[in-house]
Amino acid sequence: MTIDKTDERPRPSRRAPLIAVAAAGVALAVVAGFALTQGDDSTGSATGGAVADVSTQPRTGAATVLDRPFQKPDLVLTDTKGRKYDLREQTKGKPTLIYFGYTHCPDVCPLTMSNIAIARKQLPKADQDKIQVVFVTTDPERDTPAELGKWLPAAGDPSFVGLTGDFPTIQAGARQIGIGIDPATKDENGKVVSMHGAQVVAFSPTTDQGYVLYGESTTTEDYAKDLPKIIKGENP
Helix, strand or coil, X not given: CCCCHHHCCCCCCCCCCCEEECCCCCEEEEECCCEEEECCCCCCCCCCCEEEEEEECCCECXXXXXXXXXXXXXXXXXXXXXXXXXXXXXXXXXXXXXXXXXXXXXXXXHHHHHHHHHHHHCCCHHHHHHCEEEEEECCCCCCCHHHHHHHHHHHCCCCCEEEECCHHHHHHHHHCCCCCEEEEEECCCCCEEEEECCCEEEECCCXXXXXXXXXXXXXHHHHHHHHHXXXXXXXX
8 A cells, every 4th residue: 555645635633644555565665654733732634755665574563573674863962951962872782762753742742652651661670771762852943952851751751862953953864764754833823733753663772773663553562562672672
């Protein structure tokens, strides 16, 4: 199945399609799959076009394992303490989950962070300390380091890393792992409209490559089952 951007129509749904499986073989088109949210309302719609093509192995549970993993994004941004954060350097050799979202998101972003946080707490303490969770804002004008610093511990966990910076840099980094985001805009009523893909990408500690995708329907139980393998760099 392929997604044709020209056929997309706004509809009253918070959820957006995340991936489109190609008609032949196991090619996977990771589309922008934008979760569009108007201000803090609970309505949204889906739009977007292809960002990257990758090959996948058969889907196992919530995880989609990639035959052609992503390189870790070359991103240097600012963390919640206002310090420079080099994503590649500071997560090198560590099992890492990366997600692009924003703090004013009313549904999928806080749910995703909460699911990962709950699953992480079910791990042995030594494994909890190993896993890195990085939340990169798609709305940097509103998501300052201080704002991220307040939101992440409440929505997820104090150990999660929050990053912000200039939008073009963030957008380019997202596209490196097949995730489409658009600059925040305002609708005719002055409400902020922010669009972002809803995938979580897991990076192996042994290769530093993004080899597993999770969609927005992934549950706490799914993450709890898979994280011990992600920590070891194994396929879930």
